[in-house]
Amino acid sequence: MKVEDFRRLALGILVCVAIFGGIFMLARFLQIHQIRTLKWIPILMTCVGFYFAARINRKTKLPALLLLLVGLFAFVPLRFFYIPFVFVLILCAVLALLLSRKEISIKIRSLFLISLFGIFGYFLFSQPLIIRKKGFSVDEMGNLHNVNVLWDFRESSPIKLPQYMFKNIKGKEVQLSDFEGKNIYVTFWATWCGPCMAEKPKLEEIKEMFKNNENLIFIDISLDANRSAWEKYVSEKNPAGIQLNSTNDRQTRETFQIAGIPHNIVISKDGYYKSFSRPSKITENQLEMLKNPEKLENYVKTTVKYFKE
Template sequence: MLKNLARIIAGIASSIIIMGLLFYFFLFSNPLAIYEVNMLKWVPIFICIIALLVSGWINRKTPAKLLPLLFIPFVIFHLFNFAYFPFILILVLVGILTLIITRDHLSKRYKRLSIAGVAVIFGYFLFSQALILQKENFGYDDSGDLVNANVIWDFTEEEILQIESHIFLDSNNQEIDMIEFRDKTHFVTFWATWCAPCIKEKPELYKLKQYFRNSSEVAFVDVSFDQDKLKWQKFLDTNEVAGMQLISQDSKETSRELNFEGIPMHIIINPDRSYKKYKSLDVARKVLTNSYEESKE
């Protein structure tokens, strides 16, 4: 029993170390300069496979009833915003299949089926999202398109993003559904009082709002990612703001719904509810003003 316990502890420790190192490699170091690597679902799947292969090999003779303990390190996925439903079920399934591959007593048939299952899941998520590498002077043009980017593959190029139902709250705790942002152009900014870059660009954002203050075709919405609603409300009370002011009930869920990581972030929602994301306020401003001026010609 002590030998089995030692194996489990060693397996958990190895998973924690491997997950930590690989998350650092992909998300923080990012030597490959992968664009929006935080949003790529194949990354946590790959990390899960490597970690469970090692911990599973260490415990290849450990009784199966103890193997669920090897999933304790999955708490790390929560830290990096990947432990959400239903994606966490995919990670658990990949973990189970990987452990089957490492078991000594199982037949080759089961192991081959597990290898095939892992390969299919990993391959699906690998190619379901674009893989883009950032080159020197990477950025955006005036239309918000990427420049100096090496597109390895992108099978979603023709996909038109559409706003779906997602609930925010206003300062009176009234629910506002994002799906109602239609019939005019909505310029939505995601920010927080604790986000220094967000606060820095507030004056320029206010100038943009003032430029369109008499327009009935453009509306501005600011969505806060603050967890402290009192701090958010105090900011609104003590600073000059314009447009609709809302707060997200769950910033991680909001980021997942709109498929972006990090703030400030700006999205322009067209009257038909199609939208596009912009990390740069300057680029988003140019896209909005150019589109508005063209519509007036």
């Protein structure tokens, strides 16, 4: 390749990453709820970013054009880069790159464009689109206040716990369904997360409060990719409850729809779960839910409601 080709490729990657950042910041500005869990956002970034990167590289030979896929690594810090979703992003990137190639017939490029719209549309409407308004809040029952729900086509039913493996301190595989028959308060956290560490004293205080309650167990799940950092913390601090570690941070976030950590859920005896307040935000009424299995089950089985006020 010529020097000019490298320059165009480098510019294409820079433009691609800039478009990623612009769309992400626009989504934040629009106050879209839980943008890190919405798969259509990185798909939109990919389609737009790689299309314009390809336009810049119209004179670049087709095989060399694939070097632009390096731009996908910009999704790593945004936590959109995980298997198997990354294969969807690669497909969209390749289709977007090929749209600008005149050596490909218009009919074929039209099929590529229709495919991109189909993929984007599927993911766009498969998840709710909720806009936060001024005064946005989440009440004790997990309901959202001061929001505009543009659409939500999901079934209004409780969420069943997925089959998903974690590892304990001894390296043994454990899944949350192994504790079926008990109510569970789960904390997703990491040693590198400042807000997570700030919650630890209150979390341990609540664990102490429930140490004689046989119906409720506490499970802390670390998202540390550096397992040794987690092991060191557990060894030095000896926290109460069951300590587990995720072997795939991004896959765990996607599976449990975690927008950010610390993140807490409660699980009913029969294996359904729902988001719950972090330790420092737990109210007296929520403490009563944790004490009373029937109240906790009612909370978990009650679907989230949306309020515009």
